[in-house]
Amino acid sequence: MQGGGDRRAPPGSRVDALRLRAAPVRHPRAEGALPRRREVQGDRGARPRPQGALRDHRHRRRARALSRRRLGPRARVQHQPVPDAALRGQDRARDRGHEARHLRRAPPLPVRHAAVVVLAAVLFDLDGTLVNTLAVCYLAFRRALQRAGATPLSDAEIHALFGPSEDGMMRRVLPETWQSALPGYFEEYERLLPTCPTVIPELGAALALLRERRIPTGLVTGKSHVTAAMSLRHFGLDDAFDAVEPGSPEGVVKAPAIRRLLERWRLRPEDAVYVGDGASDMRAAHEAGVIAAGAAWAYGARVAELQEAQADLIFTDAAEFLAWLDGKTRRVTPG
The missing domain is CATH 1.10.150 (DNA polymerase; domain 1)
Incomplete structure (x- = not known):
């Protein structure tokens, strides 16, 4: 057809068939000819570029070129040669600081529902401690x-x-x-x-406090069965203790007696205290692993001997001991 008519090939012609069989042109990236941006950075299984080279190049570019904004838009950029070793050292120091910030241990969370008891058991000597005998x-x-x-x-x-x-x-x-x-x-x-005088008033109050707070209380004495029973009956202390451990004619047996009581109560030695007035009491407490508290408030107390025996605490006033015991056995629920 002449003039400006339709120049398309008639349907069914050879030209039309060739046009239909031609493959559509797709973007090179769709065919995998060009790598994706993430693949350049080393993601999705592609081989990553050496990290050290990236890091050195980044710091070299930043360290050598002065800021154009500081010099003005038309100023010539001056380059300062910086040794590569110095750049790598600065980068390692910065990395160490970054790791330290992220690896710093967080403070423990407060326990809001558990009662805290500092002392789980209190053990006493008798003579010179509870009573002035x-x-x-x-x-x-x-x-x-x-x-x-x-x-x-x-x-x-x-x-x-x-x-x-x-x-x-x-x-x-x-x-x-x-x-x-x-x-x-x-x-x-x-x-x-x-x-003999009655039980020292502050010590009587201490025993009542321990009973009220249900703290296991024991008597570990060097007395024989006979004199220990006499003393407890006379002073009205028959029911004041959960357990009584008398002495032995063979020697000091207070340390094994303390351990025996703590094992029976299933308590740790570091959560218990033994209160006595003698150097042998302090040595027994240390041997058993409990807190050694020296009682120096009764007649004939020897503070120097308690100090030589390395008592953990020495109380010259029974009221001071009562106040300490009150604070160490009080059940506190942290807020």
Whole structure:
């Protein structure tokens, strides 16, 4: 057809068939000819570019060129040569600081529903700690020696024998006749008990406080079964303790007794305290692994001996000990 008519090939012609069979032209990126932007950066399995080279190049470009904004738009850019080693050192220091910020341990979260108890058990000595019976002990032992025809001992000499129970002490002084002299001591002790003051008021309040707060309380004494029962009955302390551990004639057994009680109560030694007035008490506490608290408020207290035995705490006032015990056994729920 001539003129400006339709120049398209008629349907069914050879030209039309070729046009229909031609493949559509697609973008090179769709065919995989060009890598994606993320593949250049090393993602999706592509081989990443060396990180060290990227880092060095970035810092080299930033360190060598001065800022155009500072020099003005028409100023010539001056380059300052910076050694590559210095750039890498600065980068490593910056990386270490970055890691330190991210690896810094966060503070522990507060426990809001658990009660905190500092002391889980309190153990006491008897003579010179709960009751002021040392004078009676000295006098009864001296009179028993006199009744046996032996040479009397001074208070200091009798105190030096402390450790084993009274039968062990008597065995050391009278190796041959101790069995006949021991009943005389029991009689004198029971006769002199009414002359003793009552339980130290602050210590009575401490026992009541522990019972109210349901803190396990024990008595670990060097006395024999006989004199320990006499003392508890006389002072009205029969029901004041959850357990009573008397002494032994063989020597000091307070450390094993403390461990035995804590194992029975299933408590850790570091959560318990033993309160006593003697250096042997402090040594026993250290051996058992509990807190060693020296009681220096009663008659005949020896503060220097407690210090030499490395007592963890020394109280010269029973009221001070009561205040400390109140704070260490108070159940506090953190807010």
